[in-house]
Structures are given as structure tokens and as C-alpha cells.
Amino acid sequence: MKIFNTQTKRKEEFVPLEGKRVKMYVCGPTVYGDAHLGHARAAVAFDLIRRFLEHEGFHVSFVQNFTDVDDKIINKATEEKTSIGEVARRYALSYLQDMVALHVRRADFYPLATETLPVMQDVIQKLIAKGHAYVGDRGDVYFDTESFPAYGKLSKRPKQEMESLGAQDKGLSEKKNLKDFALWKTRETKNEVGWDSPWGYGRPGWHIECSAMNLHYLGESIDIHGGGQDLIFPHHENEVAQCEALTGKPFAKYWLHNGFVNINHAKMSKSLGNFFTIRELLKQFTGDQLRLFLLTSQYRKPIEFSLDILREKLPLNQRIEAALEYLERNLQVAGLTPTLLYNEAYRGDYGFAATSTTDETEATAEENTRKSLVASREKFLQALRDDLNTPMALAELMNLVKIIQAWNKPPEVKSPSPSIVTIKFTFIILREILDIFGLYPRDSGNLHPAVTHLEKFIDAKLQERTQARKKKDFKKSDAIREELNKIGVEIQDFPNKSTWNWRK
Ligand SMILES: [Zn+2]
Numbered sequence: 001m002k003i004f005n006t007q008t009k010r011k012e013e014f015v016p017l018e019g020k021r022v023k024m025y026v027c028g029p030t031v032y033g034d035a036h037l038g039h040a041r042a043a044v045a046f047d048l049i050r051r052f053l054e055h056e057g058f059h060v061s062f063v064q065n066f067t068d069v070d071d072k073i074i075n076k077a078t079e080e081k082t083s084i085g086e087v088a089r090r091y092a093l094s095y096l097q098d099m100v101a102l103h104v105r106r107a108d109f110y111p112l113a114t115e116t117l118p119v120m121q122d123v124i125q126k127l128i129a130k131g132h133a134y135v136g137d138r139g140d141v142y143f144d145t146e147s148f149p150a151y152g153k154l155s156k157r158p159k160q161e162m163e164s165l166g167a168q169d170k171g172l173s174e175k176k177n178l179k180d181f182a183l184w185k186t187r188e189t190k191n192e193v194g195w196d197s198p199w200g201y202g203r204p205g206w207h208i209e210c211s212a213m214n215l216h217y218l219g220e221s222i223d224i225h226g227g228g229q230d231l232i233f234p235h236h237e238n239e240v241a242q243c244e245a246l247t248g249k250p251f252a253k254y255w256l257h258n259g260f261v262n263i264n265h266a267k268m269s270k271s272l273g274n275f276f277t278i279r280e281l282l283k284q285f286t287g288d289q290l291r292l293f294l295l296t297s298q299y300r301k302p303i304e305f306s307l308d309i310l311r312e313k314l315p316l317n318q319r320i321e322a323a324l325e326y327l328e329r330n331l332q333v334a335g336l337t338p339t340l341l342y343n344e345a346y347r348g349d350y351g352f353a354a355t356s357t358t359d360e361t362e363a364t365a366e367e368n369t370r371k372s373l374v375a376s377r378e379k380f381l382q383a384l385r386d387d388l389n390t391p392m393a394l395a396e397l398m399n400l401v402k403i404i405q406a407w408n409k410p411p412e413v414k415s416p417s418p419s420i421v422t423i424k425f426t427f428i429i430l431r432e433i434l435d436i437f438g439l440y441p442r443d444s445g446n447l448h449p450a451v452t453h454l455e456k457f458i459d460a461k462l463q464e465r466t467q468a469r470k471k472k473d474f475k476k477s478d479a480i481r482e483e484l485n486k487i488g489v490e491i492q493d494f495p496n497k498s499t500w501n502w503r504k
Contacts, residue, residue: 001056001385003049004300006232006255007154011387014053016223017253022053022060023218025252027210027227027235028110030067031091032076035098036275037290037305038228038261038268044291045258045299045388046226047104047438052384055436063217064107065210066092068114069203074193080503084193088112090488098278101287103438109217113209120204120212121197123246124183132245136173139186139200143238145179148245154255155233165234181238183208207238214243214251225252229300230267232257259302261294268305276305285310288439289317295390295437316398320434321441323404327427334420338427345428366422369403376400377429384436397433404430458489462500465491469498 002011016022026046029039050060067073068088077084092110099106113120124141127133132147145151152162163178172182186202187194194201214222220243227236236255243251260267263274281290284307293313297303328338376399383392404426406415418426434440461480468476481491490503 001053002387003254003256004387005253006257007252009156012254014254016058017221020058022058022224023222024050024053024060024062024224024226025210025214025218025222026062026064026107026225027231028064028066029091029095030070030072031088031095032070032072033091033270034277034279035091035095036268036270036277037281037294038275039095040098040102040278040290041261041294041299041303042226042228042258043099043104044102044294044438046256047102048295048299048390048436049224049226049256049388050105051436051438052388055381055432056385061218062105062107063109063111063213065111065113065213066095067206067209068092068112069193070206085114088114094279098282101282102278102291103287103440105438111213111217113204116209116212116216117195117204119216120208121184123208123212123215123242124204125198126246127183127242130245132242133183134176135199136175138173139202140173140182141184141199142173142175142180143183143241143245144176145181145241146177148241150244151179151241152237154240155237157233157237162233162237181205181207181234183242207235208242210235211239211242211246214239215246220247220249220251222252224254224256226256226258229257229259258299259297261305262302263305265304281310285314286317288441289314291438292317292320292394295394298390299388316394317439317441319398319401319405320439322408323401324427324430324434324441326404326408327423327430330420330423331427334423336420336424338431341424342428342431345432365416366419369418369422370425373400373403373426373429376403377433380433380436390437393437397437400426400430400433458484458500462491462498466498469493 001014003014004011024046026042029035046064050062053060066088069084073084073087077087080087092112096106096110124133127143128135128141131144133141133143135141152159159179166175166178166180169175169182172185182205184197184199184202184204186200190201194203214225225236225239232255240251262268266272266274268275278290289310293305293310294303296313331338331341376396380393380396380400383389383396386392407417409415461484465477465480468474468480484491484500485503488503489500491498491500
């Protein structure tokens with residue numbers, strides 16, 4: 001399998017550091033708002049890579065962090081007169097619910113920055129001791145980029161550019177060099193969010209967070225480090241510097257970066273305000289529809305988004321679903337349970353010899369069909385082995401769907417019906433391919449069932465409260481308001497009714 005490595009700027013054969021084990025780290029979201037389609041793209045891209053690696057026989061340990069301390073989270077908490085923990089928890093949960101809807105598998109670990117502080121402080125201390133970091137005149141700690149001659153090797157940015165970006169750090173100590181970046185930022189008063197440290201009360205820099213988590217959860221050298229292309233500089237460049245200066249060993253063997261989701265050719269981002277949250281899209285589309293749309297472009301390429309472009313792709317989902325339904329229906333008629341059948345099938349082992357039919361002519365026709373199905377499957381896998389070429393893989397998936405569609409037509413136009421043996425064979429291939437793509441057409445619910453359940457609960461509580469208000473039982477109605485408030489629900493009362501919304 002070949003993957004494009006940002007560090008060498010070319011496609012390379014993927015060979016993990018240790019046998020079949022793959023240590024993979026992907027930078028997670030800063031949790032201060034609902035995740036948008038840009039986050040979904042990164043999540044789906046790295047989920048696909050993980051699924052495919054596992055299909056290829058690798059064992060993947062997958063770590064993704066949540067940045068739960070950041071100026072944006074602090075501002076939001078101040079605005080809402082709540083704690084940063086409450087804001088972070090709310091949006092981390094919201095992110096995880098979105099991921100369930102998108103069929104993004106759970107990471108093995110989701111470390112939080114605030115829980116990894118001792119590790120971060122330990123790393124900073126060791127960097128200072130080794131002469132790779134220094135304490136500035138106001139107590140901030142900086143990484144000394146001059147002490148790490150390879151600085152810039154990942155992003156290959158010109159020195160001047162790195163310096164002018166570094167000059168944007170405001171309100172901190174004097175730096176020795178403009179490229180130097182903060183590992184610890186001291187705070188003037190303890191009224192601000194922060195933690196005690198050997199260098200004074202303050203907060204960690206963002207880059208040290210991911211380095212500490214990598215070292216703690218995966219070790220000194222990892223196989224894959226992933227994230228969006230916007231993270232290459234300075235975030236990943238700084239991670240390389242911190243880790244390699246500390247350990248003297250190569251940090252990540254492969255650096256993988258996903259492209260942006262664009263709207264009118266501009267990057268979708270929270271700061272630009274041109275974004276669609278996953279949550280709002282899930283009101284109109286299924287997780288599978290969003291996921292397949294994201295897979296229509298190779299993960300490193302930009303993908304242009306609009307509601308119309310998304311709608312144009314929906315027939316792909318419908319055709320896949322119809323093909324799957326046709327196969328399942330036929331299996332059930334023959335007394336077979338599709339899920340059991342698939343679970344029992346070893347990948348690529350269809351449970352029978354290719355020449356098991358006795359009738360000569362039928363055997364030939366069926367054999368040819370099966371051969372073309374196997375060829376489609378192989379082309380699908382080959383496309384993914386070439387730096388996860390999902391558009392080409394999708395074309396092969398649709399080829400397979402086309403073969404199945406031909407069986408599922410009115411009698412006068414359809415191809416001859418295949419035997420149950422071939423149906424079984426086809427089902428196993430299709431399900432296997434859909435598993436790699438992470439598509440589960442049966443799971444057509446828009447939001448995770450837990451969310452729907454919670455919303456029903458809130459509606460019922462609100463009705464109960466309306467009844468209480470009608471009876472002028474304000475004690476009870478206030479108690480219900482209080483109860484809902486605790487889970488982040490805000491109620492608005494109108495003369496004839498009350499409505500609710502998640503607290504913004
Ligand atoms: Zn990171």
C-alpha cells in the first residue's frame with residue numbers, strides 16, 4: 001500500500017515500525033462549538049484510513065485528543081457564566097454524537113488536554129534541562145528553535161515566513177528568536193484559568209499538548225500522524241521539534257494531511273463563518289449520505305461543498321441501498337440470515353469452491369459473473385492501496401452495484417437471475433466493501449438514537465411543565481425549568497406555549 005507522506009512530499013510504501021502494529025495519532029477538535037463539515041472531513045478521512053489498514057491486516061492503535069483548554073473555550077465559558085469544563089464536555093459529547101451518525105469508529109483513547117498537564121509539564125522540564133527550551137523574562141517558556149537545526153523540515157517553509165508568523169505572538173515574554181514558540185504561557189492573576197507550574201501559574205501552549213499525548217499514549221516514535229493541511233505549520237512542525245529534540249529519535253514516520261472543504265472555493269471554517277455544522281446537515285441528510293459525499297474526493301484534495309452538490313450525489317446512496325436490499329431479500333427467501341452470513345465469512349473467502357455448480361452452461365455464466373465481481377473487488381482495493389484513491393474505489397463500488405441492479409429489473413429486461421450461491425458471494429463482497437467505506441444504509445436515522453431519545457424526554461418534561469403552569473403550580477414549573485437547565489436546556493415562555501433550545 002502506498003501513502004503520500006507530507007514530510008517527503010511523495011507517495012511511499014507503507015511499512016509500519018513494528019510488524020503489523022500501527023500507532024496512529026490524529027489531532028482532534030478544540031471543543032467550543034458544534035463540529036462542522038470540515039471536521040467531518042478530517043474524521044471520515046482518517047477513519048477510512050484506519051478501516052482500510054485494518055482490512056489490510058494491520059492492527060491500529062488510534063488516539064485522538066480533545067483540546068479542552070483554549071482562549072475560545074474560555075471566552076465562551078465567560079460569556080455563558082459557566083466553567084470551561086462544562087463547555088468542553090458539552091461540545092466533546094456533541095462531536096462524539098456526530099461521529100456516531102457518520103459511522104466514524106471510536107478512537108482507542110480520547111485524551112483531554114486538562115488531564116495530560118503533568119505529562120506536558122514533565123516534557124517541558126526535560127526540554128529545558130536539555131537546552132531546547134528557555135524561560136523568558138516574564139516567565140513564559142519557549143522552545144528554542146535554534147537548538148533544533150532541522151526546524152522547518154516538515155513544512156519546508158522559508159525561514160522569513162516562519163519568523164513573521166512567529167512575530168504574531170502577543171503579550172508574552174521576549175523571545176530569543178522570532179520562530180520560537182511558547183510551551184507554557186504564564187498568567188498574571190489566579191483569577192484566570194490556569195494551573196500551577198515550576199515556571200509560575202499559567203497555561204500550556206497548544207503544540208506541547210499533542211506531543212505530550214503522543215509520548216504518553218503511543219510512545220516516542222509513531223507510524224502515522226494526521227490532521228488537516230492547516231496544521232502542517234506551525235502545529236505539526238512544532239510537534240516534530242519538541243518530540244525529536246526530546247528523544248533524539250524520529251517522531252512520526254508518515255505525516256498525512258487532509259484537504260479542506262470549500263464553499264465557493266474558500267475554506268470552510270468557523271472563523272470565516274461560512275460553515276455548516278454536522279448537526280444541522282444531519283437534520284436533512286443521513287450520516288451515510290454525508291459520508292459518501294466526503295469520499296467522492298480523494299482525502300488530500302479539496303472538496304467543494306454546497307447543498308446542491310450534496311443533493312446531486314444522493315442517487316449513489318439510493319442505488320447502493322437498493323442493491324444491498326435486493327441481495328438481502330434473496331438471501332432471506334433462501335432461509336439465510338445476511339448478518340450471520342457476513343460475520344461468518346472470512347474476508348475474500350466466499351465459503352464455497354468457485355466451480356461448485358454442476359450444469360455446464362450455467363456454471364460458465366455464473367463463473368463469469370463471479371469472476372467480474374472478484375475483479376471489481378480487487379480494483380476497489382487497488383484504488384485504496386494507491387494513497388486512498390476513493391473516487392476510483394467508488395467507481396468500482398458503483399460497477400458492482402450496476403451488476404446487481406441488472407438482476408433486480410422487471411422480468412422482461414433483466415439479466416438472468418443468479419443462483420443463491422452467487423447472491424451469497426456478491427453479498428459478502430458488497431458488505432465487505434461497504435464496511436471499508438463505513439457505509440451502513442440500514443442505519444438511516446439522522447441523529448444518534450440517544451439524541452432523539454433525549455429530545456423526546458425534554459418534550460415530555462416541557463408538556464408536564466405547561467400543565468403545571470395552567471394549574472398555577474409555579475413551584476413545580478420552576479422545578480422543571482431548573483431540572484432542564486442543568487442539562488443545558490433553555491426554556492422560553494410565550495402566552496400560549498413554551499419552547500426549548502440547547503443553551504448557546
Ligand atoms: Zn495536534
